[in-house]
Structures are given as structure tokens and as C-alpha cells.
Amino acid sequence: MNFIIETTLKAVKHLYNTDISAADVNLQETRKEFEGQVTIVTFPFTKFSKKSPEQTGTEIGAFLQNELKEVSGFNVIKGFLNVSLSNEYWINQLYNEILPDDFAVIEPNGKKVMVEYSSPNTNKPLHLGHVRNNLLGFSVSEILAAAGYQVIKTNLVNDRGIHICKSMLAWQKFGNGETPESSGLKGDHLVGKYYVIFDREYKKQQEELKSAGQSEEEAKKNAPLIKEAQEMLQKWEAGDEAVITLWKTMNGWVYTGFAETYKKLGVSFDKFYYESETYLLGKDIIEEGLEKGVFYRKDDNSVWIDLTADGLDEKLVLRSDGTSVYMTQDMGTAQLKYNDYHMDRSIYVVGNEQDYHFKVLFTILKRLGKEGADGLFHLSYGMVDLPSGKMKSREGTVVDADDLMSEMEQTAKEQTEAMGKVDDFTADEKQSLYHIIGMGALKYFLLKVDPKKRLLFDPNESVDFQGHTGPFIQYTHARIRSVLNRANIINEYNSYSNLAVEERDLIVSLTQFPDAIKNAAEAYSPAVIANYVYELAKVYNKFYHEKSILQAEDEESKQFRLRLSAASGKVINKGMKLLGIEVPERM
RNA sequence: GGUCCCAUAGCUCAGCUGGAUAGAGCAACAGAUUUCUAAUCUGUAGGUCUUAGGUUCGAAUCCUAAUGGGAUCACCA
Structure with missing residues (x-):
């Protein structure tokens, strides 16, 4: 339709001696009830035509028809110039544009974009919310590829942390050596089962402590199971062989299960990142930020950034004991991704509950002047709700993928x-x-x-x-x-x-x-x-x-x-x- | 309380870089099959586009406020 726009520019120049840009020509599809296929809105032209919208439309319409053999007729209704294109034009469109193999094939634009999606936790199977995430991420990747980008699909797997330890601990205590083979259960479902069992047993212990006179908060902290889980996490971080072996085994079960689900969903990835390998990253960025004066250290040794100028809060980026928080990791991972691919854009397909987190993350990376910081984008999608409200895995109201x-x-x-x-x-x-x-x-x-x-x-x-x-x-x-x-x-x-x-x-x-x-x-x-x-x-x-x-x-x-x-x-x-x-x- | 997102037909959604009488699907009702697949097609009915102001020749669309719903504001991830 560019030729219509261009000729309209010519018409405006010729008729009213005015230069306008293509963006000033408001083209739209003609509504069904009118004759024609393309409509030019002529209200804006009346400023310089000094004529009624109708007359302006008629003059431009006549010019177009005279100038372009493709224009077979036109009609004007108020400020709308409805243009009819000839049958030959449309037939030619089919033969010369649509039927050839290169129709809708967009030339590569030489730009790289990374799409991170799925990013599951390895302590339970995928549910409907993950399904939306996976489908969105995959589809957006396909669309960007069709639009000329080189796309790298990545999956940042959250394979470590207290939640995985909970499943591991419950399996140790109550599993009796159950495996996917012995039970016929899909690996991710088996691990998820023990996550639920942990929660159940943990709650029981809390109740016992409460009836023994402890407050709710005390009970939560003092229950033996949660303490054991925390110990397990520390052992994991210390590289304890037995814990690592169990962790590898159970994660292996989960991955086999996920692979099956991904295959059914029809999604795929070019690159997997694992948090067990990235969770320590970002500390060098803390140093960098301190040197640059972007971060500051408090008396207790914790490191912060003040984002109040951007309408955000003060945010912790390193704990007082020197360990990482979520944000530290994500800064490090962003750097790692960029070092690996030098992409022009980096998209995070993550639910809108993390809007704030990504706003902060992106702001920090920009303040640090990181390369690629301008190409960061959080593709934030809405939650999937049930009629009863939010899905809650512990209450069994999740819709399993x-x-x-x-x-x-x-x-x-x-x-x-x-x-x-x-x-x-x-x-x-x-x-x-x-x-x-x-x-x-x-x-x-x-x-x-x-x-x-x-x-x-x-x-x-x-x-x-x-x-x-x-x-x-x-x-x-x-x-x-x-x-x-x-x-x-x-x-x-x-x-x-x-x-x-x-x-x-x-x-x-x-x-x-x-x-x-x-x-x-x-x-x-x-x-x-x-x-x-x-x-x-x-x-x-x-x-x-x-x-x-x-x-x-x-x-x-x-x-x-x-x-x-x-x-x-x-x-x-x-x-x-x-x-x-x-x-x-x-x- | 601060910040962000959402609000369109009974239900689920389009339309939102301002333009004509606001469109689909589902559900309801009425029709179409001797003919290429009826998982289809046609028609009827269904609307103060949450409310109130503002900008504009023109507002569902942009701005402000209110109301309702959701999210978030952890030395959790």
C-alpha cells in the first residue's frame, strides 16, 4: 500500500503545495459497509487544503485515480476517502506477491535476540502457569525469527535452593528408595510428590510445637524438618558428596520428566543455564558498582543501591554476610548471557508478579552502564487464574500440565x-x-x-x-x-x-x-x-x-x-x- | 500506605500509534447439507466501552481523578 501513500503525498504537494510525511497519511482498511478496500482519512488535510473534508477527499481521490492505473474508483463520505483498487491489481497481488515462495519472508535484520522462557524450579512438575509461559516464549521466538532476528532460546533452570532440599529430605525420610522405575511415576511428578509430603510433615511438626506452647512463628522456625532442610542446603553449598549425589539423582529424574513435557508441548531451547552454576555470579559486579559509586556499603557490610530517583526504593544487592541475593545472581546471569552471545536484545518471559524485580534489575544494569542494558525487556504476562482464584500447589488446586x-x-x-x-x-x-x-x-x-x-x-x-x-x-x-x-x-x-x-x-x-x-x-x-x-x-x-x-x-x-x-x-x-x-x- | 497492571455484550475476548453506525466467538433464538469436510455458513437478539472531568473538528483509544479487581514494595526466589 506504499504506492497509495506516496501518491497521496504527491497529491497533497500538487494540490495544496504542502509537504507532509508518510506518517501523516492515515491509511486504514475500508469498513465492510462501504465500497472500496483502502481508506484515507482526510480530516487532517483540511488544515492546509482550506476546503471541506469532502472536497479535499474528492480532489485527492481524483488525483489518485488519474495517476494510478491500480485505482479503479473512489467515493467520499465525510472525511473518509474510500479507494477501490482494480481487480487486476488484486489478482496480480495473488500471482506476484502471495504465491511466490518468498511471500512474508522477512529479510534477516542482522540482529540477535535472546528469549529466556520456561525457567522452572526442579522440585515439582509443570502446571498451567508454566504452560502459558512456555507457549508464549516459544511463539515469541518463532515470531521474532520470522521478523528477521536471529533468536537464541534459553532456559534458566532453578535447580538449587531450599525448595529442592525439601523434596530431597522428604524422599530420604519417607521415600523407601522409590524411583521413577520402581513406581512408574514420571520423574518430575515423583519429586513433586515428596515436596508435598515435606510440606505436610512440616505442618504436622508445627502443630505439635504450637500445642507445646510455641508461637506460630517460632514453630515455623523450630520445626526439625525445616532445620534439617536448611542444613542440607548448607551441605550442598559446601559440596557434600552424599547430598550432591542425591541432588543430581533427583534432578535427573525431573529433567527426564520435563523433557517429556517439553516434547509434548512442542517447545525447545538452544541453551540451558543452571542456577547451580550461576548463583555465585554477580559478586564482581558488586565490586564494580561500589567502585563506580553506583552501590554503597552500609555499616553492617551489606551493599545497597538507592533507586529513589527512579521512583523505586533502596534495594539490597548483597547480604551483610557477603552472600548473594536473587538480584545479585540476576545481574551476574545477565552479564554471562551477554558475554556468551552479545545479543542486541534480551527478553525475559516472566510473570507480572516480578514486574518490580525486573524494573530494578534493568535500572541497575543501565546505571552500571552495562553493554546490552538498553536491549533488556521483561515480557510480563498475566497470571492464569482458576474460578476459585489463584492456583496453589500446596492446596492441590494446580492444573497439572x-x-x-x-x-x-x-x-x-x-x-x-x-x-x-x-x-x-x-x-x-x-x-x-x-x-x-x-x-x-x-x-x-x-x-x-x-x-x-x-x-x-x-x-x-x-x-x-x-x-x-x-x-x-x-x-x-x-x-x-x-x-x-x-x-x-x-x-x-x-x-x-x-x-x-x-x-x-x-x-x-x-x-x-x-x-x-x-x-x-x-x-x-x-x-x-x-x-x-x-x-x-x-x-x-x-x-x-x-x-x-x-x-x-x-x-x-x-x-x-x-x-x-x-x-x-x-x-x-x-x-x-x-x-x-x-x-x-x-x- | 507507595508503585505498577487491568476494567468493552450474560460469558471469553478483539479494537487502543485518536477517525465512519464499537466487532468476533460462546451461550439463546431462527435458518442453510441430493453439491469440494456442517469442527462450516447465514440471520435475529444482546452495549451509558466502570464513573466523572479534561484535550480535540473528532475519544473505547490520550491526560487527570475516583471506584472495583490483581500484583508488588523481604538480608525469599
């Missing part, structure tokens, strides 16, 4: 079987299809919503398979494939003249794909892609319903529609891929 995926596949199976369209599939083909559809429904459900908004998930209300959903789009793709499999595209038919509205609308929709990618990348929002693909699928279904393809009036029409269908199928496939969603050939 593995269970959820199985349920989705089960629902997909039931729905598919009820329709009986794939009875001829082999068992393997069916299983794969149920996975594609179930995950499509789940992923689309989670990704279609703006990341920063909190998400309500009702486990009792199944995720829809109809309407604005993943399966709807997958179904549209299957329809297209079905038609294409029944006919051949013949090369000698490559012209068309009788463009129908449904066909034109479809082409218009297809041409918007590159913009959707750019907008999604800029906003770090898979929801932009999700909504675009849905819109496209709707327009295709409308076309499909109105126009017969295989029984078209003549061969020319049939061939044109086949190409249009092929193009639609391709864009749907690519768009869904950006969301990490597969599309089936049949369903």
Missing part, C-alpha cells in the same frame, strides 16, 4: 470419533491427530489473549473446539487440503478476470500477513498472529461456502480458486506455526 494435555487429547479424540471422518486412519495416525487437535485447542486458547492480561481458566468448562478456536483454523486447513488433493493446478492457466468479492476479500486478507508478523514482533504478542489467522480462516470459509472450486463455472475460475486455496492453506500453516500449532491434512 501433563494432565491437562492428556485431557485435551482425550477431548479431541471424543469429538473426532463422534464425527467419524477419519475412521480409515491407523491407530498411530489417529493418536497423532488427537494430539495435534488437542494441543491446537489448548495452545490457541492460551495464545489468543493479549499476554499481559490475566487469564481465567475453568477446568470444568472444556476448552472449545468451535468458533474462535484452534480446531476451527485447523479444520479450515484440512478443508483446503482436501480440495487441493482432488485437483491439480495447471500452469498454463494463470489469468483470471471475474474476481468475486469473496475472492477479493480473501486476497486482501492474505496480503496482510507480513504486517501481522511485523506487528506481532513489535508487540511481542502472539495474540496478534492468532487473531489474524482466525480472521483469515473466517474469510476463507466464507469464500469456500459461496464459491464452488472443483465445480467452478469454467476451468479458468477453477484454477484461480485452487491457487487462492493453496495460498490460504500456506498462510494458515505458516501463521499457526508461529504459534507453535500444527495443522492436519485431514480431520
